[in-house]
Amino acid sequence: MEAETHKNLPICWDMIFDKLNNPSDRDSISLVCKEFLSITNLIQESLTVFSPSINVLASLLRRFPHLKKIKLLNFQGDLNRAFHNLGSTMKNLKILGCSRSSMKDSDLVKIANFFPQLEEINISDSYFPHIVDSKIIAVTDEGIEFLASKLKRLRKVVLSGNRCISDKSLISLSLNCPFLQHIVAGYSTNITECGISFLLRNSPRLTSLCLMAHFKIGSFGVENSINFPKHLVSLKFVSLNISDEFLHSVAKAQIPLTELTLSFCKSYTFSGISSLLHSHRYLRSLALLGAEFLTNEHIDYLCQFLLNLSSIQLYCCPLLSDSAFVMLSERCNLLSRLEIGYSCVGSEEWNNVRPLKNLAIRSLNLSSNQFLGSANLRKVQGIFPNLEKLNLSKCFQGTEMLDVADILDYSHTVKSLELNECRQLTFSREKAKVSKLEKLVAKYSGINDEVLAMIGRNSPRLLYLDLEDCENITEKGVKEVIESCKRLRYLSLSGCSNVNVDVVEYIVDNEPSLRRLISPSCGYPEEEDQIYLLQDCLVTRGVDYEEFI
Structure with missing residues (x-):
């Protein structure tokens, strides 16, 4: 009986491990013994x-x-x-x-x-x-x-x-x-x-x-709904010339459209997009990138058709500002993802404005808003108490400092933070709260050893760290992170000119959880298929920027 039970154990483990959806959970299990490693490989x-x-x-x-x-x-x-x-x-x-x-x-x-x-x-x-x-x-x-x-x-x-x-x-x-x-x-x-x-x-x-790209859509040869596939739920157009006539034909077609993306498309106007949104009020995802005609007044009108949205992206719409941002956060109660980038968010005063809290939004992207300052950012964070992803890339490029400690304190639920090209970064409090941060992307940013070390000490759950082309980083800051973040799985040091390539061996030896490391040098490792097999860590060369010149 005991022998039969032992014989059936692999099947039981197979069924249990198969329920682990997170790859890091399976990796942890595979380190227990060779039998578990074999089972995880098979599933x-x-x-x-x-x-x-x-x-x-x-x-x-x-x-x-x-x-x-x-x-x-x-x-x-x-x-x-x-x-x-x-x-x-x-x-x-x-x-x-x-x-x-x-x-x-x-x-x-x-x-x-x-x-x-x-x-x-x-x-x-x-x-x-x-x-x-x-x-x-x-x-x-x-x-x-x-x-x-x-x-x-x-x-x-x-x-x-x-x-x-x-x-x-x-x-x-x-x-x-x-x-x-x-x-x-x-x-x-x-x-x-x-x-x-x-x-x-x-x-x-x-x-x-x-x-994507290189042709024009007029009526599309579609004059009535019979020419549209009846199950069509997603339309994504990138860099096309799209006529209002086509958008009107989509509006008239009785298709169950739930996702629409118009990315830097030309020729269509507010008339075409408002007609389509009026007819498809069950849209779940909307992305309008490069819609330079959009104003706060347009958003005020369109909000009545966007009540079922779970995701909206409005990027490179320079006439939109804080008013549009507040209207979307207050009226679209099902939103879990909100992006207003490359606009004028931060240009309006919030002295007498107290927006309602939005408990649904988990992802917020405010990248490339040059007017966004610390005061408005703190108020924005107060609106979204359950925020998990925050993107502030290309903000704080002037003289005002962005305090990473404030971000992690006021948005203590944030797991993913993007600070690409943020030149002015600081970490003001040594004894800040321990954060839930798992992913930090700070490419081309002004992050230095001191800020990096402080983030590492306050973010023990960090799994993913991208420091591509961060000139203020040295081996000292990198080693601090390696000592503090024992769960790290991905690290990019590509283009970090002040990080010595010798640190690669130290990282691999001292970070057993690491699975991917991008070297600070475009010439190391010398062999393209060089792998540190003992730690299961793939080490690849950094970007050779001269290739793009």
Whole structure:
């Protein structure tokens, strides 16, 4: 009986560990013993690998034999060998990402043959053609047509940045993939309104459409709701010319739209967007970026249609100020995410204004508001007592200091804080309350060793720290954080010119929880696939800024 119970234990552990959704929880369990490590390896279903070599990829595939989702980011090795390694053990792979990997048609043929069960694929490119021996390496319509003809179960396809595809690719996908639900395309001058119209008319299951750059949307060939897929819930347009006529046609169509993004799109006006919002009052997510015509008065009028929103992004709308901010926080009671960036928030006086508290908002983005000062920021924090994410990037770039201690004290629930390009940072209280901070992103900021050390001492839960191009940081501040934050999993020191590369070995030896470290040097490690295997920490080179000159 005892022997039989012991025999069934692995099955029990498998079921228990499978319920752990947080990767850090599984990592902690895997450190207990070899048996637990083996079990967590077997139940791992998702893997993201940054710039992997063939040898590293092969090692990871042996370790995690039951993967269903793999993302290879910026893979520059032999794709033929990579797909052969994957295909030999991963016939049931469902999701494959190969973004920014210099792919060509022959690679798509291998994908289609090796992974017949594939449901999602990301082959987005870097928007610039890859030239090898005077030949352009690119995905074309022929590759997409073969892929579509073989992978009948495809539900999601990301094609953005592939400049050599045309309407033919969209037609092939819509005709050959009956389960197609989500497509992302753009940055190709050969994709036209005709191709998109065909896709809409012939993809009855389509739920999400994302289009980027280089063409104009007039009526879209859509004159009535019968030409819209009846399940379409998400529209995202980036850098397109969109007419009010098209927005009016969406307003008239009886589609269950819940998500709308117009990012730096031109030609549409308040008439078009107000018509659409009036007809889709159950919208859950709205993003209007670069809508320079929007005013506080417009927001006052639109609020009546936004009562069901859970997320709103209003970025680069320079006519919006504190009044619009307060109206949205008071009237949209279901909002959990609020972003008003690159506007005039902070330019109005709050002396006689006492906004109602909003208990729902968890994420607040006020980046690039040059008028925002400490006094107004403190009042803003008082409105949102349950705030978990706060983004103040590109604020406090003048002479006024931003006190990080105040932020963590007044918003004691904050877990994620972004301070990119905030030049004036201080930490005024040595005995500040212990914060719940788990993520700090302070790229290109004025953070120094003293502030960094104080943040580390008051943030023992810190998991993620990005200090890219922080010139005031030295090894002293980095070592202070390593001593204080024993849960740290990600650390970027890329471009930190005053941090000696010798600190890399110290970090790896003294931070066993670390899984990813980006070196302060663009030349170290010397070998691109150099890994500190004993601590399971991937160390990669920092950014070589001269490549972008």
